[in-house]
Amino acid sequence: MSFPHLKWLSVALASILFLNPFWAKAQDSYTVTVEDIAKRKVQVTAKLFPESDTLLMSPFGATHLKDGWATFIEDLKISNSEGEKIDFTKMDNGVFILANSQKNKPIHLSYNVNIRHEQSKWPFGYKEAAYINDEMLMATGNALFLTRLDVDSATVNFQLKQPYKVANAWKQTAPATYVANGAEELVWTVLAIGNFNLSEIQTGKTKILLAYSNDLSASKKTIESTIRKAVEKYEAIYGSSPSKQPSAPDKYLYVMNVDTSYVGGGAAFTNSISILLNATPAHTTKAGTTSWHHILIHEIGHLWNGRSLKTDESTDWFNEGFTDYLAYKVEHELGLMNKGEWKEIISQKQLGYSKAREKNKASLASAGKDKGSNYDIVYSGGLQFAHKLDTEIKEATNNKKGISDFMKNMFAAYASREQAVKNEEIKAIAEQTCSCDLSSLFQEVKDQN
Numbered sequence: 001m002s003f004p005h006l007k008w009l010s011v012a013l014a015s016i017l018f019l020n021p022f023w024a025k026a027q028d029s030y031t032v033t034v035e036d037i038a039k040r041k042v043q044v045t046a047k048l049f050p051e052s053d054t055l056l057m058s059p060f061g062a063t064h065l066k067d068g069w070a071t072f073i074e075d076l077k078i079s080n081s082e083g084e085k086i087d088f089t090k091m092d093n094g095v096f097i098l099a100n101s102q103k104n105k106p107i108h109l110s111y112n113v114n115i116r117h118e119q120s121k122w123p124f125g126y127k128e129a130a131y132i133n134d135e136m137l138m139a140t141g142n143a144l145f146l147t148r149l150d151v152d153s154a155t156v157n158f159q160l161k162q163p164y165k166v167a168n169a170w171k172q173t174a175p176a177t178y179v180a181n182g183a184e185e186l187v188w189t190v191l192a193i194g195n196f197n198l199s200e201i202q203t204g205k206t207k208i209l210l211a212y213s214n215d216l217s218a219s220k221k222t223i224e225s226t227i228r229k230a231v232e233k234y235e236a237i238y239g240s241s242p243s244k245q246p247s248a249p250d251k252y253l254y255v256m257n258v259d260t261s262y263v264g265g266g267a268a269f270t271n272s273i274s275i276l277l278n279a280t281p282a283h284t285t286k287a288g289t290t291s292w293h294h295i296l297i298h299e300i301g302h303l304w305n306g307r308s309l310k311t312d313e314s315t316d317w318f319n320e321g322f323t324d325y326l327a328y329k330v331e332h333e334l335g336l337m338n339k340g341e342w343k344e345i346i347s348q349k350q351l352g353y354s355k356a357r358e359k360n361k362a363s364l365a366s367a368g369k370d371k372g373s374n375y376d377i378v379y380s381g382g383l384q385f386a387h388k389l390d391t392e393i394k395e396a397t398n399n400k401k402g403i404s405d406f407m408k409n410m411f412a413a414y415a416s417r418e419q420a421v422k423n424e425e426i427k428a429i430a431e432q433t434c435s436c437d438l439s440s441l442f443q444e445v446k447d448q449n
Helices: 007-017 068-072 183-187 214-238 292-301 313-333 339-359 364-370 375-396 403-414 423-434 439-446
Strands: 028-034 041-048 054-056 073-080 088-090 095-098 107-114 130-132 136-140 154-160 165-167 171-174 177-180 190-194 197-203 206-212 252-258 265-269 272-277
Touching: 028 190, 068 073, 073 095, 136 252, 154 165, 190 252, 190 272, 197 214, 206 214, 214 252, 214 292, 214 313, 214 403, 252 292, 265 292, 272 292, 292 313, 313 339, 313 364, 313 375, 313 403, 313 423, 339 375, 364 375, 364 439, 375 403, 375 423, 375 439, 403 423, 423 439
Parallel strands: 028 154, 206 252, 252 272
Antiparallel strands: 028 041, 041 107, 054 095, 073 107, 088 095, 130 136, 136 190, 154 177, 165 190, 171 177, 197 206, 265 272
């Protein structure tokens, strides 16, 4: 199942961290050391230049744990440039308050991260936290970095035992050294460390690094071909590569592994994706939400709708539902599912949405406030709306236009801005695409049961 990914948290994090009126004049730096992934320990040292007395792990994604991401932090030590110990108070949800004001003074941190995240229950699965397998340690930046409210950019250097390597989506500035531009890039990302397989896929202007364990080695060509073809399809749909920003990344990272005890799912982060399959492609036959190609193609789609086209709680139905609809559309066009399976998916989603609406009065626009509980409203409802809109546009234009034209218009209008798209803007672009009145259809977005 393509579980609700936590992309919306990055927007919230950005609002906390980026809008702070103070900006650091010196660059923070981290050193990440891993000697043996089997020992589940990551050593982190850092030099930070705080503008306040507060340090914190990411405040989102681990709120079900009293100490948040700091639950897995051990042996934290903080000192000043003279090596003198700085006392601190540990608060809930991974917040640390320094005893004395250290504003405009460099401080030094050292701590260990115990990678046992998969042993805890996570709202959307441990694929969005950290885990290890025989060849790889996968971790999000959320799990690794204790940071500050006013971070501007940070360098991250890796010291790894041979033959270990690291894969990430940051810009490389020197051997084993990378720069993260701001808090969102630092924590809302995926890293792979270890002796895993790594391949590069180039499609037009889009370069993708694929990190995967040996379980998927036999399926490498199939996966690479699917990624390449899916990216080409999405570029045609949106009329662009994933980013229209001047600061577009030079690469994207996909981390893909297999856990047969897990239902399967994926999550999109800043310029990176974490995917955990419940079976290898060779052992997956039926199309559906848990099929390897749907999880992969759905998450690829979020690089356009979700990353460049930004959404919030009120438009999560558009983010997830339309991404799901387009993913199935791409799968069908690539021959990964037949017409009968496509129709069956539409029918199943309609049934799921109808049942959810019988139990819950949440509208499409309000369902994103509790995405987990309202899964079938956000995902199935959003997909059904996309299907209806696709039909309306085709009927109004005598099949000259469809949902791809609408998404291309949305991307052209809003992919370059930082603000989330609004429901009224979605409606306006839809009506512009079909040259018709869609007031009746869009009433469903805000209607309560």
